Amino acid sequence: MTRAERAFRVHVPATSANLGPGFDTLGIALAYGDELVVATRPEPGATVTVIGVGEGEVDTDERNLVVRSAAFVFERLGREMPGLNIEARNRIPHGRGMGSSGSAIVSGVMIAAGLLASDPENPLELSEAQIFAFATELEGHPDNVAPALFGGLTIAWTNEQGPRFKRLLVHRGVAPLVLVPTFTMSTEHARSLQPKQVPHEDAVFNVSRSALLIAALTQSPELLLEATEDRLHQNYRGAAMPETRDLIGALRERGHAAVVSGAGPSILVMSNGPAERLAAADLVAEIAPEWQILTLAVDIKGATVEEIPVDSAFSSRG
Structure with missing residues (x-):
């Protein structure tokens, strides 16, 4: 292993958008999500191991939506993405209206954000606004990615500067x-x-x-x-x-x-x-x-990314 190798754990919640009358505007994060473990590797490209929802169905290489979303951020910033090994433990049902594609996009953007911030040679900290803008551009509209990223109840809209959001706390009842x-x-x-x-x-x-x-x-x-x-x-x-x-x-x-x-x-x-x-x-x-x-409960954290020891990244893999 080289010193440049890094590993992360990413968690992204499921979401429900629209909430009835709030079409393309309102969304809520749900405490039921996907968790990914990501480790860099010397070889280019990406290998994705899917456990749970989508296993045997979704792409497991560079065509995977998570990988494509991470690569999109690197390309936009003119940076080279390292090779990746990803283990995705998926719970969010696909094609059911619970934000599975938005979650995959947010996962990829968060992976990119973690990798860029921890780059040993040229670290780059992405702002909240940048992360939201990248995810919205990939998804096409902000109502699912806003709660996935920031948790709670979100109101999303766009103006001439790009996508915007307001996060609100949901009543405990x-x-x-x-x-x-x-x-x-x-x-x-x-x-x-x-x-x-x-x-x-x-x-x-x-x-x-x-x-x-x-x-x-x-x-x-x-x-x-x-x-x-x-x-x-x-x-x-x-x-x-x-x-x-x-x-x-x-x-x-x-x-x-x-x-x-x-x-x-x-x-x-x-x-x-x-x-x-x-x-x-x-x-x-x-x-x-x-x-x-x-x-379920309302997820109040939103997406998270944490750096973990490389040696223990896939220690739970059976």
Whole structure:
């Protein structure tokens, strides 16, 4: 081993975007994520070992989204990326609306940030704004990468300077529940189902509910059911995922604040306390037992990267 070899542990949480009315703007980080161990090597290129979700399915070389995202940062900065060995322990379901692609992108950007900051010859510390800008450019929109990077509830927008975000603390009474089906949904297909224009009254409706949702999530969780009403995107996508549409309808009829998680087909239920969340979970177990029920917390840390001893990087590999 050379002195230049380094190793890191990266953790990135799952996310749920939109949250009902906050299309392409609001997102929340969930305490359920992917963990990667990364070590540099003398040889160029990259080798990815995937354990868990995506094992045997995703690319395990330089075509892997994590590697491509890290390489993108190095290329933009005019730096040469070292060879990498990566072990990815994945938990975030793919194609289910829980931010798996955003998590992979954020993982790659965080790997690049760790490598650049620890470069023994020419260290470079990336700013929070730079990291966010790189991840947003790769993902195409900031609503998933903002909570993945920074945790909590995030409001994301763009201006002439680039992507911006505001992180807020979620009220401790908010109890998230994620319902994961066996089927998937393409984000591109989901977006294609939406019209380019919506009625004026629907736009006003969503503006009011988005504002109310911020209050509900940060101060008044008893308002979550009304605050998660939406007329902008969920109805248009319903025909493409009828199981999701019908389960959301059943939950909302019983007073539970259920929405499509991201582009779907998973469902996010934001309950006012553990008792209400348990009631929602019991209802799902009764009427849709094929759905996986994840009882989660809000992740308040966001993405993390820590340097670890090279010799112990893959000591847990079996």
